[in-house]
Amino acid sequence: MNLRTPEARGPAAALLHIDWTRCDGRGLCTEILPELLARDDWGYPLAYGYGSAGAGSNVPVPDTLLAAAADAVSLCPRQALTLVDP
């Protein structure tokens, strides 16, 4: 399933908020959500389709990836992730 553009993802069931003051680029979320997140050159998560425009702090999560996103939230070693309403 290619969800690497905002159009392909369809409507967002939630937003995955990344708190950049906490994020340390450990890479767990990018493993759990490879459809949504890549790692930048320094190891930090980078949302597909949003570039460096700054919108990558609130990543739209489609319904099909909601469970995986919840796993990413609970497993983030820095507790940098939260799911918020779109």
Added chain:
Amino acid sequence: MNEALWALGRGTGVVSLALFTVSVLLGILNRSGRPLFTLPRFSVALVHRNVALLATAFLAIHLVTLFGDSYAQLRLVDFVVPFLGAAKPFWLGLGTLAVDLMLAIVITALLRGVVGVRVFKAVHWLTYLMWPVALLHSIGNGTDVGQTWFIAFAATCSIAVVAALVWRLSRGFIEYQNVRVERAS
């Protein structure tokens, strides 16, 4: 029955220490942000947690089976308050201390979302105290300490953890450390 409990009590102590050692190693690996061969990072985190919980379960059996043992002479207070034991109070007290530390570490880890990342991290650092205290307890209190297998076991655990610590303190420990430091300067 007493013999069986005694054997179980000793065996579970050794297994618990072995599992805690594995968990410490996985925790250090996890902190580096690296996967374990083909095991992804989030799996390393989960195995780290589950091995620690398994070690805790073995530790519980270790305590229960040695409770009331005629050699260990444990009372309930010895499960919580260190250095009050009837037999070998210092070495037993180290075991009690390790249990107290372990409870604090496990509870704050399971309630990580509630206590917050600062409290979790501060308490989790106590593992670096808990593990050597538990090892010393096994050496000072263990009745198998003269056996070759136990010496080999304790030496293997110690070398593994010391090696992991040396790696932990080395430059380049963090997965992206070199690129982050290089580009920043």
